[in-house]
Amino acid sequence: MIDTAFLVRRHAPSPVLSGLCYAGGLLFGLGVSAALLVQAGVSADALVDEFLVATFLTxxxxxxxxxxxxxLALVGLSSAVAMRVRFWNIGIEGQLWLGAIAATWVALEGIGPETLRLPLMLVLAAFAGAAWIALPLWLKLKWGVNDVISTLILGSIAFLVVQHLLFGVWREPSTNFPVTAFYPESSRFAAVGWGQLHYGLLVVIAVTAVLWYALEYTRLGLYADAVGYNAKAAQAAGLPVRLTIIGLVLLSGALSGLAGATIVAGTEHRLSQVVGNGYLFSAIVIAYLARAKPIWIVLVALALAAVFTAGNVLKVFYGISEGMIVLVQGTVLISVLMAQFFSTYSLSRSS
Structure with missing residues (x-):
């Protein structure tokens, strides 16, 4: 009888079971997403062309x-490092906006020598993102204020700050549109000579490599896992729980700020109202699908970037709405999370 059945958490799910559940959930989510897009008017052949051929094979x-x-990789890493210590950073877009503001200030005001301007933009953007998450972190550690609410509110405030600047002192004087003037060449990432790809690629590779090594092969990763699994037990064992939380949460904000600088210095070359839109949900999707592992985050970010690239084509040529693209992401995420439930719990019946 169903009233005699109950869920039992597996002590240590086998890698095979976890892998099968993850792959099954991913394939199911992709299948449902494909069916939704076909129902919306996109042919199956077009799905293959746009999501595989046009995004990876050309x-x-x-x-x-x-x-x-x-x-996407930077915001995914931002979400992941905070997630490792059970801090729910829902203000990623706000920290991204602050990073973009800091980078824009350096670029427009011509701070520092030209040869050091771009590195200065990146450093100040990281500091700005870390500073923007510091208040929610302090509120949680001091009074237990819910981090979901505080980071979300500060994200909205950051967007209002951007609006104030773009409709005020930073408004483009020649067009009177709510965007800044274009950055000088010294404040932009140089192009690598392949489409729009720029040398921000080296920044992302370096950050990912350092985080991968730190979280997988140093004490920081051990402390983060211990705090994430059971902070009280880690405290009783003498681990630096508070310091670990502070360090990784501030790092999360810094990575989001760095993402903002990468966008404005790499592709946009100016600050506008759309620079940070949509990155919060994408960061959460990437971190969860990659299980907060840095190398996997990069791979998932590539897959999600392909969805965005193909989605832009579908919106133009097939009339697919932005909401449908978000629905595809959500469908895949929910499917994987549901599948992981079966690898974490087993169904048992009382005798």
Whole structure:
């Protein structure tokens, strides 16, 4: 009888079971998403062409996918490092906006020598993102204020700050549109000569490599896992729980700020109202699908970038709405999460 059945958490799910559940959930989510797009008027052949051929198997499409993946990888890493210590950073877009503001200030005001201007933009953007998450972190550690609410509110405030600047002192004087003037060449990432791809790629590779090593092969990763699984037990064992939380949460904000600088210095070359839109949900999707593992985050970011690249084509030529593209992402995420439930719990019946 169903009233005699109950869920039992597996002590250590086998890698085979976890892998099968993950792959099954991913394939199911992709299948449902494909069915939704076909129902919306996109043929099956067009899905293959746009999501595989045009995004990975052509030179132009692959360069667009790689370019779009750079900020996605950074915000995915941002969500992941906070997630490792059970801090729910729902203000990623706000920290991204602050990073873009800091980078724009350096670019427009011509701060520092030209040869150091771009590195200064990146450093100040990271500091701005870290500073923007510091208040929610302090509120949680001091009074237990819900981090979901505080980071979300600060994200909205950051967008209002951007609006104030774009409709005020930074408004483009020649067109009177709510965008800034274009950055000088010294404040832009140089192009690598392949589509829009720029040398921000090296920044993302370096950040990913350092985080991968730190989280997988140093004490930081051990401390983060211990705090994430059971902070009280880690505290009792003498681990630096508070310091670990502070360090990784501030790092999360810094990575989001760095993503903002990568966008404005790499592709947009100015600050506008759309620079940070849509990155919060994407960051959460990437971190969860990659299970907060840095290398996997890069791969998932590439896949999601392909969805964005193909989605732009579908919106133009097939009339697919932005909401449908978001629905595809959500469908895949929910399917994987549901599948992971079966690898984490087993159904048992009382005798």
């Amino acid at each position: 030179s132009e499409g692959l360069s667009q996918t790689l370019t779009a993946a750079l900020p």
